[in-house]
Amino acid sequence: MGGGAFLVARSVRGIEDVVAAEIGRRGVGEVVATGHREVRFRARRAADVAGLATADDVFVLVADVDGIGRSRAGLARLAAAVAASDLDAGLAVRAECGGPPGTTVEVSASFLGRRSFTRFDVEDAVGAALAARLRLAYHSRRDGRRPPEGGVSWRVTLVDDRASVAVRVGARPLHRRAWKVASVPGTLHPPLAAAMVALAGVGPGDVVLDPCCGAGTVAVEAARAGAVALGADLDPVAVAASARNGRGSAVRWLRADAGALPVAAGSVRRVLLNPPWGRRVEPAGMLARRPDQLGREVRRVLAPGGSAVALVPDGAGVAGLRVERRVPVALAGSRLAILVLG
Numbered sequence: 246m247g248g249g250a251f252l253v254a255r256s257v258r259g260i261e262d263v264v265a266a267e268i269g270r271r272g273v274g275e276v277v278a279t280g281h282r283e284v285r286f287r288a289r290r291a292a293d294v295a296g297l298a299t300a301d302d303v304f305v306l307v308a309d310v311d312g313i314g315r316s317r318a319g320l321a322r323l324a325a326a327v328a329a330s331d332l333d334a335g336l337a338v339r340a341e342c343g344g345p346p347g348t349t350v351e352v353s354a355s356f357l358g359r360r361s362f363t364r365f366d367v368e369d370a371v372g373a374a375l376a377a378r379l380r381l382a383y384h385s386r387r388d389g390r391r392p393p394e395g396g397v398s399w400r401v402t403l404v405d406d407r408a409s410v411a412v413r414v415g416a417r418p419l420h421r422r423a424w425k426v427a428s429v430p431g432t433l434h435p436p437l438a439a440a441m442v443a444l445a446g447v448g449p450g451d452v453v454l455d456p457c458c459g460a461g462t463v464a465v466e467a468a469r470a471g472a473v474a475l476g477a478d479l480d481p482v483a484v485a486a487s488a489r490n491g492r493g494s495a496v497r498w499l500r501a502d503a504g505a506l507p508v509a510a511g512s513v514r515r516v517l518l519n520p521p522w523g524r525r526v527e528p529a530g531m532l533a534r535r536p537d538q539l540g541r542e543v544r545r546v547l548a549p550g551g552s553a554v555a556l557v558p559d560g561a562g563v564a565g566l567r568v569e570r571r572v573p574v575a576l577a578g579s580r581l582a583i584l585v586l587g
């Protein structure tokens with residue numbers, strides 16, 4: 246594909262290695278660098294890029310521009326570099342990844358540290374240069390307006406003196422799942438659920454249980470990895486949301502208390518757990534009275550050689566289960582951890 250083009254997968258902080266492992270395991274590409282919330286790779290199978298489950302989004306890298314500095318002179322330098330770069334090559338790789346042709350240009354910029362320009366100044370400088378080269382209309386976000394649907398999204402990231410300019414492979418971010426049509430309070434970001442599935446080593450045909458399934462994010466992601474999944478929740482509203490999200494997936498839903506599961510002992514290979522931890526969702530039923538019952542039930546239903554993976558606030562555990570691996574993650578200001586439990 247496209248002359249050895251580099252792609253950048255963006256990720257939740259803490260699961261960059263999980264994203265890199267998925268890129269390698271699925272033969273999607275060859276990882277060349279892993280950094281803060283991103284994994285750079287060379288694609289091997291462009292058509293499979295959009296199927297990466299643990300990445301928030303994927304972009305084709307079009308230009309790396311040095312010498313941007315902190316003054317406004319950097320904006321002109323950046324715009325000139327964008328105008329001179331091989332945009333067609335980047336867009337050709339995007340098309341190989343399945344990205345549809347766009348009718349407009351939109352740009353989103355971010356940077357660290359103080360500068361004498363704003364992110365909107367960066368977006369407008371790059372957007373104008375792209376629009377002129379591509380002969381498309383540019384939609385600024387400066388006034389808080391949302392760009393229209395159907396645009397090609399470009400991203401500019403400034404770190405120290407260097408700007409990276411990249412184009413999104415798809416029409417929308419990868420973390421936005423078409424199947425997720427229903428939600429509940431405390432529902433999980435799908436790539437984080439996919440990271441739990443990956444860290445649990447879920448494979449085709451594995452029987453997987455999520456005993457506090459909420460809107461079913463973890464169970465649906467497990468089913469998409471080939472598992473035969475079961476999602477349970479005490480709240481009937483959550484079970485109904487799960488059923489809507491899981492339409493067409495290999496998941497069975499039931500209303501049950503995670504402290505007394507109607508599941509046979511030793512019948513589950515992997516338990517995936519995103520328990521209520523009293524911030525956005527309170528434990529109910531038996532978990533409110535006897536929280537230690539959760540770990541007991543998980544141990545009871547696990548088959549010999551089975552294991553559990555839990556997403557919990559950093560520092561917490563699941564009573565009665567030993568932590569074999571801890572992956573700290575940061576999401577929307579919360580410090581969490583994915584625990585692989587024995």
Ligand SMILES: C[S@@+](CC[C@H](N)C(=O)[O-])C[C@H]1O[C@@H](n2cnc3c(N)ncnc32)[C@H](O)[C@@H]1O
Pocket residue numbers: 429430431432433434456457458459460461462463477478479480483501502503504519520521522526527528529530531532533
């Ligand atoms: C953090 S939310 C799970 C969110 C879910 N992972 C998602 O993506 O939507 C925790 C869930 O635990 C459920 N819950 C609370 N007490 C329960 C109990 N005793 N048994 C089963 N589920 C319970 C809540 O109804 C809530 O849906």
